Amino acid sequence: MAANTLPPGPHYRTGIGYDVHQFAEGRKCILGGVEIPSDVGLLGHSDADVLCHAIADALLGTVGLPDIGHFFPPSDPTIEGISSLEILRKVAEELAARDAVIVNIDSTLIAEKPKVLPHVDAMKEKIGEVLGLPAERIGIKATTNEKMGFVGRSEGIAAMASASVLG
Ligand SMILES: [Zn+2]
Numbered sequence: 001m002a003a004n005t006l007p008p009g010p011h012y013r014t015g016i017g018y019d020v021h022q023f024a025e026g027r028k029c030i031l032g033g034v035e036i037p038s039d040v041g042l043l044g045h046s047d048a049d050v051l052c053h054a055i056a057d058a059l060l061g062t063v064g065l066p067d068i069g070h071f072f073p074p075s076d077p078t079i080e081g082i083s084s085l086e087i088l089r090k091v092a093e094e095l096a097a098r099d100a101v102i103v104n105i106d107s108t109l110i111a112e113k114p115k116v117l118p119h120v121d122a123m124k125e126k127i128g129e130v131l132g133l134p135a136e137r138i139g140i141k142a143t144t145n146e147k148m149g150f151v152g153r154s155e156g157i158a159a160m161a162s163a164s165v166l167g
Contacts, residue, residue: 010166012103015061017054017163022156031109031116031157032123032140033085033130038114042157045074049084050159051140055105055127056084056091058163063098089130100167102131106139107161112154116142 027041032051042048056068068087071094072079095102105127109116116123120142124135131138145151151158 010099010101012164012166013062013100014162014164015058015063017057017059017061017067017161018159019050019053019057020150020156020158021048021050021053023154029114030084031119033083033126034119034122036114036116036119045080046072046082046087047084050157051107051109051123051161052084052088052127054159054161055107055163056087058105058107058161059088059091059095059102059131059165062163062165063095063100063167065094085126085130088127092131095165095167098167100165102133102137103164103166104137104139105131105133105161105163107141107159109140109142109157109159110145110151111142111157112144112147112152 021042021044023040024043025040027043029036029038029041030047030049053068071090072087120140123140124138128135128138
């Protein structure tokens with residue numbers, strides 16, 4: 001067998017995603033499909049759900065697809081304010097069309113504020129609903145940036161995610 005030639009599948013495939021959105025007055029703070037009580041929200045063309053965006057990119061990466069900007073270009077006025085759960089729904093369709101079954105997702109929110117841990121179960125429920133995944137196959141963690149850098153100065157929220165599929 002030639003180097004890097006795989007036996008017939010399915011195979012485990014992994015992807016990573018990273019996203020960041022800046023805080024803005026007068027916007028909602030929606031993370032993982034859940035509106036979080038917060039004195040500031042997140043700026044973006046969609047609902048700016050940084051967690052869903054990182055997860056979407058991780059999932060798209062598992063099958064070698066381009067990032068969500070390709071499917072939901074910021075220049076498209078018809079998707080202004082779209083719920084990022086709809087973005088995840090579209091990503092799930094793209095994976096299903098390629099016979100890729102989502103195995104699990106893991107993610108970390110990096111933010112000085114707001115407090116997100118009390119909302120993690122609700123986020124898992126929302127994300128699990130659109131992706132068809134039980135909560136135990138979705139990881140959502142949160143950390144601060146120890147007051148360093150743009151996240152540390154509370155200028156916004158960053159999110160990282162990984163995903164694996166069988167396909
Ligand atoms: Zn984003």
